[in-house]
Amino acid sequence: MTVPANLKQVARAAGVSPATVSRVLNAAPNVARETRLRVERAIEGLQYQPSRVARRLRTQDRPGQMIGLLVPDIQNPFYVEVVRGVEDRAYAHGCGVMMCNFAQTEEKEHFFLDILRHERVDGLILAPARPDDRKVMEVVRSGIPVVCVDRGLKDADVDMVVVDNMEGARAAVEHLIGLGHRRIAHVAGLPQIPSTSERLDGYYAAFEAAGLTPDAALVRHGNSKHESGRDLTAELLDLPEPPTALFTGNNLITLGALETIHRRGLRIPQDVALVGFDDMYWAISLNPPLTAVSQPGYEIGRRAADLLFQRVAEPDRPPAKVVLKTTLIVRQSCGANSR
Amino acid sequence: MTVPANLKQVARAAGVSPATVSRVLNAAPNVARETRLRVERAIEGLQYQPSRVARRLRTQDRPGQMIGLLVPDIQNPFYVEVVRGVEDRAYAHGCGVMMCNFAQTEEKEHFFLDILRHERVDGLILAPARPDDRKVMEVVRSGIPVVCVDRGLKDADVDMVVVDNMEGARAAVEHLIGLGHRRIAHVAGLPQIPSTSERLDGYYAAFEAAGLTPDAALVRHGNSKHESGRDLTAELLDLPEPPTALFTGNNLITLGALETIHRRGLRIPQDVALVGFDDMYWAISLNPPLTAVSQPGYEIGRRAADLLFQRVAEPDRPPAKVVLKTTLIVRQSCGANSR
DNA sequence: ATGAAAGCGCTAACAG
DNA sequence: CTGTTAGCGCTTTCAT
Numbered sequence: 001m002t003v004p005a006n007l008k009q010v011a012r013a014a015g016v017s018p019a020t021v022s023r024v025l026n027a028a029p030n031v032a033r034e035t036r037l038r039v040e041r042a043i044e045g046l047q048y049q050p051s052r053v054a055r056r057l058r059t060q061d062r063p064g065q066m067i068g069l070l071v072p073d074i075q076n077p078f079y080v081e082v083v084r085g086v087e088d089r090a091y092a093h094g095c096g097v098m099m100c101n102f103a104q105t106e107e108k109e110h111f112f113l114d115i116l117r118h119e120r121v122d123g124l125i126l127a128p129a130r131p132d133d134r135k136v137m138e139v140v141r142s143g144i145p146v147v148c149v150d151r152g153l154k155d156a157d158v159d160m161v162v163v164d165n166m167e168g169a170r171a172a173v174e175h176l177i178g179l180g181h182r183r184i185a186h187v188a189g190l191p192q193i194p195s196t197s198e199r200l201d202g203y204y205a206a207f208e209a210a211g212l213t214p215d216a217a218l219v220r221h222g223n224s225k226h227e228s229g230r231d232l233t234a235e236l237l238d239l240p241e242p243p244t245a246l247f248t249g250n251n252l253i254t255l256g257a258l259e260t261i262h263r264r265g266l267r268i269p270q271d272v273a274l275v276g277f278d279d280m281y282w283a284i285s286l287n288p289p290l291t292a293v294s295q296p297g298y299e300i301g302r303r304a305a306d307l308l309f310q311r312v313a314e315p316d317r318p319p320a321k322v323v324l325k326t327t328l329i330v331r332q333s334c335g336a337n338s339r
Numbered sequence: 340m341t342v343p344a345n346l347k348q349v350a351r352a353a354g355v356s357p358a359t360v361s362r363v364l365n366a367a368p369n370v371a372r373e374t375r376l377r378v379e380r381a382i383e384g385l386q387y388q389p390s391r392v393a394r395r396l397r398t399q400d401r402p403g404q405m406i407g408l409l410v411p412d413i414q415n416p417f418y419v420e421v422v423r424g425v426e427d428r429a430y431a432h433g434c435g436v437m438m439c440n441f442a443q444t445e446e447k448e449h450f451f452l453d454i455l456r457h458e459r460v461d462g463l464i465l466a467p468a469r470p471d472d473r474k475v476m477e478v479v480r481s482g483i484p485v486v487c488v489d490r491g492l493k494d495a496d497v498d499m500v501v502v503d504n505m506e507g508a509r510a511a512v513e514h515l516i517g518l519g520h521r522r523i524a525h526v527a528g529l530p531q532i533p534s535t536s537e538r539l540d541g542y543y544a545a546f547e548a549a550g551l552t553p554d555a556a557l558v559r560h561g562n563s564k565h566e567s568g569r570d571l572t573a574e575l576l577d578l579p580e581p582p583t584a585l586f587t588g589n590n591l592i593t594l595g596a597l598e599t600i601h602r603r604g605l606r607i608p609q610d611v612a613l614v615g616f617d618d619m620y621w622a623i624s625l626n627p628p629l630t631a632v633s634q635p636g637y638e639i640g641r642r643a644a645d646l647l648f649q650r651v652a653e654p655d656r657p658p659a660k661v662v663l664k665t666t667l668i669v670r671q672s673c674g675a676n677s678r
Numbered sequence: 679a680t681g682a683a684a685g686c687g688c689t690a691a692c693a694g
Numbered sequence: 695c696t697g698t699t700a701g702c703g704c705t706t707t708c709a710t
Contacts, residue, residue: 004481006686006687006688007687007688007689008688016696017696017698018687018688018697019689019690019696019697019698019699020614020688020695020696020697021688022374022688022689022690023689023695023696025688025689026689030696030697031695031696032453032695033353035695035696049453049456049457050453050687050688051396051457051686051688052397052457052458052460052685053392053396053457053459053686053687053688054396054688054689054702055685055687055688055689056392056688056702057390057392057393057396057686057687057688057689057703057704058687058688058689058690058701058702059688059689059690059702066454073418074413074422075416075419077414080413080414080419083413083440084413084414084440084442087440087442090446091450096439096451096454096458097439098437098438099437099438099439100435100438101424101426101438102425103421103423108430111430112435113390115391115405115435117388118388118389118390118391119391119392119435120390120392120393137627142343143695145694162702176440207374225622226620253398255620255621255624258623259620259621259623259624262623262624262628263623266585281341281594282372282565282594282597282598284597284598284601285594285598285601285625285626286624286625286626287625287627287628288626288627289601289626302360303680325707327699331656345703345704346703346704346705347703347704356680356681356682357679357681357682357703357704357705358680358681358682358683358706359679359680359681360704361706362679362705363681364704364705365705368679369680370679370680371679371680373703374679374680375697389703389704390702390703390704392687392702392703392704393684393702393703393704393705394704394705395704396688396702396704396705397685397686397704397706398686398702398704398705398706415679425706451682500700506698543699623697635687
């Protein structure tokens with residue numbers, strides 16, 4: 001149980017004042033070469049490393065080399081991609097990332113938000129549990145730099161990086177309609193999440209563009225997780241007049257839907273076609289290879305981190321909204337309607 | 340840009356000294372009911388929340404409600420399960436989790452380890468990049484509570500939660516041998532990771548138990564990621580005398596192997612059989628449903644967090660080693676060898 | 679039961 | 695260029 005050396009000990013060892021050590025640590029220009037060398041040798045000798053805690057406590061302006069990342073659901077591979085994008089940029093800046101997963105639970109989101117705020121992180125990247133989240137808006141108003149990813153925040157001028165969900169969903173459903181499907185169900189996510197309603201809008205837009213009338217009974221909302229895909233798909237397939245195609249609202253829902261379809265021994269696309277929002281690199285290895293709307297997750301994370309570092313450096317720059325495009329990847333889970 | 344209230348302001352508002360506010364905050368027994376109420380009202384009124392940074396700086400003994408979690412690869416669903424187990428327990432303790440992903444890179448591991456250490460977290464849960472990792476051993480020796488998951492640490496008396504990798508691998512390969520396979524390849528992970536060599540041992544043990552001689556050319560090591568599964572499987576299938584079955588060393592490798600097999604239009608299990616280490620809840624939705632060795636990831640995380648909180652409370656308890664069992668889940672990716 | 683005062687490890691004025 | 699001094703926000707003796 002060795003107690004780590006502190007700055008004062010380094011100062012003593014180098015025969016200088018604590019202030020000078022601090023200057024060396026922060027690469028201040030006004031230190032004599034000779035002195036700097038002596039201090040550096042003392043740092044080496046004592047294996048000294050500054051306490052990040054003390055530094056964050058004292059420093060107000062200069063960033064503390066730590067950002068917070070609040071993820072809605074770490075089980076969702078899409079967010080994992082976002083995380084990787086953020087991490088890579090942060091690492092390139094020598095900046096730590098405090099990542100917390102709130103598992104689509106507002107209560108947990110608030111818990112971690114409090115922690116992150118009181119840890120005095122330099123900035124926050126998050127996907128709000130809901131667009132009118134009082135707590136998140138409070139945090140934004142408190143002045144800490146925030147970048148929203150995947151979902152925006154109502155009435156808040158904040159940086160955000162999102163995708164064009166409506167276009168992505170429309171493309172997916174138009175693809176199904178083009179293949180002759182008419183009874184197309186949509187297994188949607190949590191209703192309060194903006195991306196859910198945007199994707200629903202895209203679903204309706206595709207019907208409208210084709211001059212078709214959607215059946216409201218074919219749209220179901222769940223909790224955006226695996227089990228909702230599994231259970232809602234079962235409900236839909238149990239309908240007297242079941243859908244011939246499914247459009248699933250995210251990654252996890254897609255996987256849940258696949259589980260139900262396979263457990264029932266149904267064939268895709270002959271018995272039911274499937275197109276999912278969110279691609280996964282192993283979608284080709286699913287049965288059958290999945291047709292999906294691909295979001296640039298890594299890019300979203302990268303851009304969000306860039307925006308955050310920019311804002312930390314220049315707090316008064318006007319908020320930016322980056323909208324990235326989705327791509328429909330056609331594989332083999334749709335096919336022509338054979339009924 | 341509102342500056343949050345501090346303890347001094349609360350003291351002033353309540354007409355007491357800072358020390359008393361601190362006592363209320365820490366639920367000290369010796370505060371008059373009347374005083375406590377006044378302080379609590381002031382806290383409410385000012386929306387005061389203590390600074391975790393200042394608290395961690397000052398406090399030595401009492402835990403600071405923050406643990407660190409260092410994950411080898413957040414893209415691997417197995418570690419995601421571990422993360423969830425840790426998080427759930429931490430949340431139940433009102434404790435924050437600082438999670439960092441080092442992406443199987445020793446350099447990143449050291450970077451985050453430094454950060455976590457200098458953040459003065461109460462304890463650390465990690466899967467060391469290598470069993471003889473100097474830096475990790477240094478951290479352990481420095482006295483901060485550490486629990487290793489998935490992989491141990493050489494020559495260090497430290498709590499750990501692992502699975503019986505050798506038995507898991509042996510069961511998988513025996514299953515293949517039982518189905519008539521003889522040319523069974525093993526796409527292994529990073530050689531320096533203990534689980535890699537333990538699984539390799541299991542692979543050899545199965546051959547030995549069956550009185551068979553393994554072909555060294557059929558064992559390949561990669562970086563434990565998706566691309567290594569993809570590329571090494573391609574190499575193996577290009578052999579003059581290719582394997583009839585594949586045993587993949589983890590989740591990501593399995594997915595990579597599937598990609599190669601599907602791209603080549605080969606059938607599983609007729610052309611090549613496949614059993615993977617690590618199950619995924621959507622393994623049933625793969626083509627074909629995957630036979631896999633299942634590890635209790637969530638349970639590993641849960642137990643590790645329990646061990647850590649125990650150790651924080653009782654630093655001198657002797658180190659515990661928890662070994663959990665794996666389960667072979669037989670689905671349809673093996674089948675009888677038809678060649 | 680409460681307050682005064684010292685100090686955790688560091689940074690930032692201000693002198694010199 | 696370098697040292698002295700005063701805190702950041704909190705906890706913790708030691709008095710009272």
